[in-house]
Amino acid sequence: MFERMREDIQGVFHRDPAARNAFEVVTCYPGLHAVWLHRAAHALWTSGWKWLARGVSNFSRWLTGIEIHPGAVIGRRFFIDHGMGIVIGETAEIGDDVTLYQGVTLGGTSWNKGKRHPTLEDGVVVGAGAKVLGPFTVGAGAKIGSNAVVTKAVPAGATAVGIPAKIIVKGDDGLEAQRQAMADKLGFDAYGVSQDMPDPVARAIGQLLDHLHAVDNRLEGICGALGKLGSDYCAKDMPQLRDEDFAGVCKDQGDKPAA
Numbered sequence: 281m282f283e284r285m286r287e288d289i290q291g292v293f294h295r296d297p298a299a300r301n302a303f304e305v306v307t308c309y310p311g312l313h314a315v316w317l318h319r320a321a322h323a324l325w326t327s328g329w330k331w332l333a334r335g336v337s338n339f340s341r342w343l344t345g346i347e348i349h350p351g352a353v354i355g356r357r358f359f360i361d362h363g364m365g366i367v368i369g370e371t372a373e374i375g376d377d378v379t380l381y382q383g384v385t386l387g388g389t390s391w392n393k394g395k396r397h398p399t400l401e402d403g404v405v406v407g408a409g410a411k412v413l414g415p416f417t418v419g420a421g422a423k424i425g426s427n428a429v430v431t432k433a434v435p436a437g438a439t440a441v442g443i444p445a446k447i448i449v450k451g452d453d454g455l456e457a458q459r460q461a462m463a464d465k466l467g468f469d470a471y472g473v474s475q476d477m478p479d480p481v482a483r484a485i486g487q488l489l490d491h492l493h494a495v496d497n498r499l500e501g502i503c504g505a506l507g508k509l510g511s512d513y514c515a516k517d518m519p520q521l522r523d524e525d526f527a528g529v530c531k532d533q534g535d536k537p538a539a
């Protein structure tokens with residue numbers, strides 16, 4: 281037990297630059313108090329002392345402003361920064377090294393019994409005021425932006441922001457433009473199919489467009505090389521390949537496509 285308390289305190293130092301010393305952390309971090317009281321409440325809950333467990337949880341809420349249902353399963357080094365206004369539902373599951381800021385709700389969207397709250401895998405960070413609602417999984421290392429409302433699964437390592445939350449992807453502008461160009465060339469309407477969509481069908485279409493782009497490039501290279509050798513095969517037998525499609529390749533090689 282003391283080992284786990286020690287790593288909880290270390291976890292605060294890792295994730296809050298404002299923490300100065302162990303005494304301050306133990307006495308002035310309501311997030312820590314809530315986690316420790318939850319461990320007691322959860323032990324009572326799983327031993328069948330349900331009312332007592334709810335009593336401890338309610339006392340913790342009164343003391344810290346953080347409401348954790350005693351049935352929630354929480355991993356190691358869970359850190360709640362500031363804490364006030366956090367609600368964690370009965371069937372929520374939280375992995376190791378997860379961080380929540382103030383005002384976060386891990387809630388349900390149905391009144392049915394059974395799993396109705398989210399699962400947060402290891403290393404997830406949920407920003408201040410975010411609401412994560414439903415029995416889906418937020419993958420390991422994912423980040424939820426402050427004030428986001430998340431209603432669908434978030435892949436591991438992704439960052440989700442906004443209402444409803446969308447996955448943001450950085451530094452892939454070129455890929456998006458390339459997919460759009462390929463879709464235009466094929467006469468395919470790619471409206472609404474963007475790389476940041478978690479939809480598996482949209483992702484598959486995006487990957488097909490990438491593959492077509494790669495095949496096209498390879499074909500252009502082959503046609504350029506054939507043209508250089510004096511063949512007019514590409515121009516004659518593959519009229520769908522316009523001259524300008526491989527003009528660049530031939531130009532690179534100091535040649536013109538065969539007529």
Ligand SMILES: CC(C)(COP(=O)(O)OP(=O)(O)OC[C@H]1O[C@@H](n2cnc3c(N)ncnc32)[C@H](O)[C@@H]1OP(=O)(O)O)[C@@H](O)C(=O)NCCC(=O)NCCS
Pocket residue numbers: 362381406407408409423424425426427428439440441442448
């Ligand atoms: C979501 C978050 C983790 C993203 O951090 P990041 O990976 O460094 O991303 P960036 O700051 O570079 O932002 C990327 C884009 O998302 C947008 N964005 C970031 N956070 C956002 C949020 N909460 N809501 C909506 N959009 C957000 C940025 O404006 C930026 O948009 P742009 O590319 O159009 O300019 C971070 O912004 C966040 O909200 N962290 C929670 C922090 C918190 O709650 N602190 C409380 C301390 S008391």
